[in-house]
Amino acid sequence: xxxxxALILVLLALAAPLLARPAAxxxxxxxxxxxxxxxxxxYIGRWTTLPKDGENRIELKMPAHCFLRLPxxxxxxxxxVGQMTIANLGEDLxxxxxxxxxxxxxxxxxxxxxxNPVVTVLGTGAPTLQxxxxxxxxxxxxxxxxxxxxxxxxxxxxxxxxxxxxxxxxFQTITAFTVGHSVSLAATAFGWIxxxxxxxxxxxxxxxxxxxxxxxxxxxGEIGLTARYPWVVAVSFGLVHGIGFASALAGLGLERRIxxxxxxxxxxxxxxxxxxxxxLVLALIWAHRRLGAVIPSWGAELPAYAxxxxxxxxxLGRLVRVLAAA
Amino acid sequence: MNxxxxxxxxxxxxxxTHSQIADAHIVSARLGDFYAGALHPLMTLQDVLIWAALGLxxxxxxxxxxxxxxxxxxxxxxxxLALAAHAGLGTPSPLIDAATxxxxxxxxxxxxxxxxxxxxxxxxxxxxxxxxVNAGELLPQTDRLLYAAGLASAGYVVITLVMALALSFRxxxxxxxxxxxxxxxxAVGGWVAAIGLMMAGLSLAP
Amino acid sequence: xxxxxxxxxTATIALFTALSAxxxxxxxxxxxxxxxxxxxxxxxxxxxxxxAMVAVGIWGAQLGGAAIWVLPIVxxxxxxxxxxxxxxxxxxPVPELVIALSGLILGLAVALRVRVPFAAAAGIIAIFxxxxxxxxxxxxxxxxxxxxxxxxxxxxTGLLHACGITIGALARWPGGExxxxxxxxxxxxxxxxxxxxxxxxxx
Numbered sequence: 001x002x003x004x005x006a007l008i009l010v011l012l013a014l015a016a017p018l019l020a021r022p023a024a025x026x027x028x029x030x031x032x033x034x035x036x037x038x039x040x041x042x043y044i045g046r047w048t049t050l051p052k053d054g055e056n057r058i059e060l061k062m063p064a065h066c067f068l069r070l071p072x073x074x075x076x077x078x079x080x081v082g083q084m085t086i087a088n089l090g091e092d093l094x095x096x097x098x099x100x101x102x103x104x105x106x107x108x109x110x111x112x113x114x115x116n117p118v119v120t121v122l123g124t125g126a127p128t129l130q131x132x133x134x135x136x137x138x139x140x141x142x143x144x145x146x147x148x149x150x151x152x153x154x155x156x157x158x159x160x161x162x163x164x165x166x167x168x169x170x171f172q173t174i175t176a177f178t179v180g181h182s183v184s185l186a187a188t189a190f191g192w193i194x195x196x197x198x199x200x201x202x203x204x205x206x207x208x209x210x211x212x213x214x215x216x217x218x219x220x221g222e223i224g225l226t227a228r229y230p231w232v233v234a235v236s237f238g239l240v241h242g243i244g245f246a247s248a249l250a251g252l253g254l255e256r257r258i259x260x261x262x263x264x265x266x267x268x269x270x271x272x273x274x275x276x277x278x279x280l281v282l283a284l285i286w287a288h289r290r291l292g293a294v295i296p297s298w299g300a301e302l303p304a305y306a307x308x309x310x311x312x313x314x315x316l317g318r319l320v321r322v323l324a325a326a
Numbered sequence: 327m328n329x330x331x332x333x334x335x336x337x338x339x340x341x342x343t344h345s346q347i348a349d350a351h352i353v354s355a356r357l358g359d360f361y362a363g364a365l366h367p368l369m370t371l372q373d374v375l376i377w378a379a380l381g382l383x384x385x386x387x388x389x390x391x392x393x394x395x396x397x398x399x400x401x402x403x404x405x406x407l408a409l410a411a412h413a414g415l416g417t418p419s420p421l422i423d424a425a426t427x428x429x430x431x432x433x434x435x436x437x438x439x440x441x442x443x444x445x446x447x448x449x450x451x452x453x454x455x456x457x458x459v460n461a462g463e464l465l466p467q468t469d470r471l472l473y474a475a476g477l478a479s480a481g482y483v484v485i486t487l488v489m490a491l492a493l494s495f496r497x498x499x500x501x502x503x504x505x506x507x508x509x510x511x512x513a514v515g516g517w518v519a520a521i522g523l524m525m526a527g528l529s530l531a532p
Numbered sequence: 533x534x535x536x537x538x539x540x541x542t543a544t545i546a547l548f549t550a551l552s553a554x555x556x557x558x559x560x561x562x563x564x565x566x567x568x569x570x571x572x573x574x575x576x577x578x579x580x581x582x583x584a585m586v587a588v589g590i591w592g593a594q595l596g597g598a599a600i601w602v603l604p605i606v607x608x609x610x611x612x613x614x615x616x617x618x619x620x621x622x623x624x625p626v627p628e629l630v631i632a633l634s635g636l637i638l639g640l641a642v643a644l645r646v647r648v649p650f651a652a653a654a655g656i657i658a659i660f661x662x663x664x665x666x667x668x669x670x671x672x673x674x675x676x677x678x679x680x681x682x683x684x685x686x687x688x689t690g691l692l693h694a695c696g697i698t699i700g701a702l703a704r705w706p707g708g709e710x711x712x713x714x715x716x717x718x719x720x721x722x723x724x725x726x727x728x729x730x731x732x733x734x735x
Contacts, residue, residue: 527616
């Protein structure tokens with residue numbers, strides 16, 4: 001069993017800088033540009049969220065028949081139809097959102113990211129296969145990014161793996177976590193429930209503290225709630241984490257029409273990232289056992305306390321933010 | 327066919343197919359400096375080759391000597407990165423890279439039982455070397471700490487997994503060096519050494 | 533047990549996928565895929581090289597004893613030495629002729645089950661290895677990513693060699709010996725054809 005402990009200690013040591021500043025890692029470098037149609041084919045645009053290093057460095061390309069000189073965009077009779085590109089997405093900007101409000105008041109959002117640098121504006125009419133594919137690519141990538149950059153989510157999953165250990169029960173637990181966060185992600189994205197972000201983040205940190213405590217209990221021979229009913233814990237905390245995932249989608253101002261699909265693809269991306277992480281952890285646990293690379297018995301409780309302290313540190317930090325806002 | 331062989335084969339297939347898709351993304355923008363540090367060496371063939379050869383070498387000796395590398399190698403990487411970032415070490419010549427690959431290959435071919443202390447020393451030295459090389463990718467705006475954590479994580483994951491796979495395949499505790507498993511490992515060493523030899527020739531070419 | 537094995541396999545594959553699904557555009561080594569592919573394919577597309585490599589494996593397995601394990605370990609090194617000669621533009625006499633000859637001689641050795649002392653066999657194979665390596669090595673500096681090309685080329689050669697050893701292992705089954713001799717004869721015939729062709733070119 002101490003193979004697990006060694007693994008987690010090493011993982012924590014390596015990821016410590018990452019854990020210490022999740023805020024920095026999460027800070028999406030996002031820019032938002034809005035176009036509002038004034039006359040048929042004539043738009044007025046402005047940056048509602050400025051790119052970090054200034055709007056002048058963004059190489060925005062509009063369809064060839066359009067004439068762009070911010071704040072004015074003139075597309076003539078054809079209207080805004082065709083391909084929009086940002087050529088130099090890279091170092092400082094990870095994604096840009098272009099929101100277009102047409103004369104009849106309908107707003108559409110297009111996300112341009114490094115993985116998906118070109119979007120096609122279809123104008124009015126039903127979405128085609130091409131639209132769906134682009135949507136899938138964008139949101140699956142977004143989901144993978146979100147889970148892989150979310151150190152708190154990963155740490156919670158790590159704690160679950162540790163308590164449940166492996167095999168069929170682990171599969172059940174991870175599935176339960178997935179069900180939990182999918183439900184609350186959908187509920188939040190559709191606006192059925194709304195939770196302010198700051199207290200929610202504190203709750204997420206608290207869930208990891210809970211898992212840390214459960215690990216210590218387990219090491220002392222007590223059978224905690226997580227060890228007995230892992231899926232109950234997984235579902236209930238999954239609900240909390242899912243609301244957190246939704247915050248990544250919240251700022252995108254998605255069209256109502258494509259929201260279900262975007263949600264589905266985003267969730268698929270989150271699952272892919274989560275499965276990759278679980279696989280990696282299981283492979284490493286196997287490797288540690290095989291190598292006999294374990295920590296001596298005097299350090300056995302170190303990893304659990306490390307998880308506990310890191311998450312407590314997050315919790316206090318986030319609590320301060322909640323209180324400061326109140 | 328052995329499960330692990332099959333796994334290795336499948337994995338290399340997956341690797342090959344992915345090399346096509348890979349061009350569509352840009353790491354640094356999407357995944358932050360942690361992933362930049364973790365992915366840069368994995369995208370560099372010299373690093374992959376040297377790390378894998380080192381893991382194979384340690385794993386084919388014994389678990390007892392291999393387990394130290396789990397810590398020593400990532401620490402070496404960090405030390406090299408820090409050294410290069412502060413002292414500004416120049417990137418080593420291709421000849422040194424090639425010689426490293428050649429020597430690692432020859433050590434594998436010889437199937438020597440390298441003592442633990444020497445193995446740790448080799449791993450640390452290699453870590454420092456590769457860490458320094460990877461510092462070349464540091465930009466002024468890169469978060470050094472995150473980059474180092476990513477680099478060390480990649481080193482830890484690769485070396486641990488390769489060592490464990492090599493250990494499971496080679497079974498040094500029970501099988502002799504002259505068993506077919508031992509020969510397979512030494513043959514791979516021959517391949518590695520051959521690559522090193524060719525690279526050395528290339529770097530010497532006018 | 534099986535379940536655990538499957539889990540390990542999946543875990544490893546997933547890991548590789550994770551590691552490889554990632555970007556290489558932002559990187560100087562964008563030619564890795566191409567270099568690997570061309571290195572892998574180079575020994576496979578030249579039929580004269582291909583049959584000679586397989587023949588070396590079969591003959592090694594036929595000779596048995598030390599040959600079975602010395603060959604796969606040392607052969608790539610000797611071949612790499614030949615490649616270095618090629619990279620440094622150190623010319624060898626009549627390369628096409630020797631390469632064609634290698635197919636003929638090795639094929640005949642397999643077909644006729646020629647048994648020579650290990651040292652003599654090693655010497656013959658070493659000479660051929662240097663010529664084959666020379667031919668491949670001459671292409672190395674021109675490739676987009678020489679290291680990737682080298683990796684692909686060495687791996688392909690090793691796999692061909694392993695193919696030969698596997699064919700050689702057929703001898704354990706009844707009638708296997710016949711098949712091996714047939715393969716040897718076919719290789720010799722191909723070698724003879726290449727020899728005639730290269731002489732024709734020379735003439």
